[in-house]
Amino acid sequence: MAARGDRASDFAALLCAVAYGEAFLARFTFIYPGIETMLILARFYAGTFALQEALYGLEDGDEQAFENGIAVYL
Numbered sequence: 001m002a003a004r005g006d007r008a009s010d011f012a013a014l015l016c017a018v019a020y021g022e023a024f025l026a027r028f029t030f031i032y033p034g035i036e037t038m039l040i041l042a043r044f045y046a047g048t049f050a051l052q053e054a055l056y057g058l059e060d061g062d063e064q065a066f067e068n069g070i071a072v073y074l
Helices: 007-016 022-030 035-060 063-073
Strands: none
Touching: 007 022, 007 035, 022 035, 035 063
């Protein structure tokens, strides 16, 4: 999902990673100017990951992916 020019996608993936998350990204505030603003978008992206998984499940007929993704919303 990460793409050149959209660093918020990269940060969103780190937010969701078990080993990283908010505490890890908080360390970047000293070396990455403006990260606080970018984290707002990253949190939004991270909030869509489950919905993206559910949509993938619907489109590809993967019932388990759909159930895993939609469970967050039920």
